[in-house]
Amino acid sequence: MxxxxxxxxxxxxxxxxxxxxxxxxxxxxxxxxxxxxxxxxxxxxxxxxxxxxxxxxxxxxxxxxxxxxxxxxxxxxxxxxxxxxxxxxLQDNTTLNVTAGPAFTAKWLAPRLYEFARSFPEIDLRFSATLRLMDFARDEVDVAVRFGYGPDEGLYALPLRREWITPVMSPEMATRYPTPDSLRDAPLLFDHSVDFLDPPCDWTTWFRAAGLEFTPTHGSHFSQADHAVDAAGAGAGVALGRRAMVVKDLHEGKLVAPYTLALETKAHFRFICTLGTENRPQIKAFRDWILSEITKTDYVTDSLTIIPVEDIPPL
Missing domain, CATH: 1.10.10.10 (Winged helix-like DNA-binding domain superfamily/Winged helix DNA-binding domain)
Structure with a gap:
């Protein structure tokens, strides 16, 4: 009973x-x-x-x-x-709550939002720039864009483009450091937001992939990827730029990637939402828009030789 x-x-x-x-x-x-x-x-x-x-x-x-x-x-x-x-x-098809990391929001999402708003004026987009783990129901989040390895169990997770790193710098600085070997004397910038990557995608690994045994010990250190990239664009030094953080600046000529070598990591950005909600109108529109925007800068990889970091022999 x-x-x-x-x-x-x-x-x-x-x-x-x-x-x-x-x-x-x-x-x-x-x-x-x-x-x-x-x-x-x-x-x-x-x-x-x-x-x-x-x-x-x-x-x-x-x-x-x-x-x-x-x-x-x-x-x-x-x-x-x-x-x-x-x-x-579930009854609201005009509001979309999105969370993404501060660096991805600043360097990838924010500069493109005008295009999304122009294409979908009926969608009210609300952003939370944070790396905090989110509960989709409790935090009223519709979509999360996250960088890492996963897994994203019980969720809809769409991998976005593969992520690589390569040295980036201002056009003026590129004339001063024309070869990988010349970077030994360059002011190097360190992005500690990727310290969790395993194998590491750091300066020592990149130099080793370029056939140079060099472990830099001096330079400016940043906890946020966008800060390191912005410093490189301002001429403060050379940063190891991740694809998502630098493609727009490379496309616009604010940064250059003068060397052909890039390291690929298995960590990647994922488009994440609650399983079963991926085809709600505003979520599908945002997903399709992100994929479309990514293809606009795919050509940036044309000149790069991309090597999986797992293929780089350890010291």
Whole structure:
């Protein structure tokens, strides 16, 4: 025989009172009178057959039964609220909440958003630039663009273009350092946002791939990829630029990649959303737009010899 649950309004009154430890504050939160809230809790106690609160002079305390019920009631209402919000979002085909890393947002997404807005004026695009792990339901996120290896279990994850790194610099600096060997004397920039890559895609590995045994120890260090790339564009030094971070600047001539050697990593950007939502109109439109924008700069790889970093022998 199925368990007969008490009325939802009574449970809601209990949850609010247990959180506030005050009938008056709970009544204000639920926009009811204290008498009405007290009646709901009393009916819940009658349904249970035991008191849930000790009524004191100017306060209330949970009984043992109340302490057992309170965590489950709170979790239940949180779960119900999240499910209801997710169901409501499914009816909205004009709002798209996207999260991406700060560097990808700054160097890839933001400069192109005008094109998306012009092509899809009916979609209200909202961005959160963060690397924090997101819960699609709790954080009301529709799409995440993330860089790494995965896996993205239980999610729709579309790999974007393969990711490579190669030295990039201003056109003026390229005249001063025409060969890989000349980079020994160049001001090198270090991007520590890729320190997690295994095998590493760092300066030592790139020099080794170029047939040079050189481990640089001096230079400017950056925690964000876009900061390193911007410094290179300003003429401050030479950075190892990742494809997604430099293709637009290479396309526009703000940066040059004067050498033909690039290292490919198995880490890549992925377009991620909840499984089953990938064909919602605004999500599909955003996905197709990203893929279309990527193809516009595919030619940048034409002059590069791309070597998987796994093929570079270790020291």
């Amino acid at each position: 199925p368990l007969r649950l008490p009325p939802l309004t009574a449970l809601r009154a209990f949850d609010s009172a247990a959180r506030h430890m005050s009938f008056a504050k709970a009544a204000a939160e639920l926009n009811v009178t204290p008498a009405a809230l007290s009646f709901q809790i009393k009916s819940l106690e009658e349904h249970l057959g035991a008191p849930l609160f000790h009524r004191l002079n100017r306060a209330v305390e949970l009984t043992e039964a109340g302490r057992v019920l309170a965590p489950g009631a709170a979790e239940g209402f949180q779960t119900l609220a999240a499910a209801w919000q997710s169901a409501r979002r």
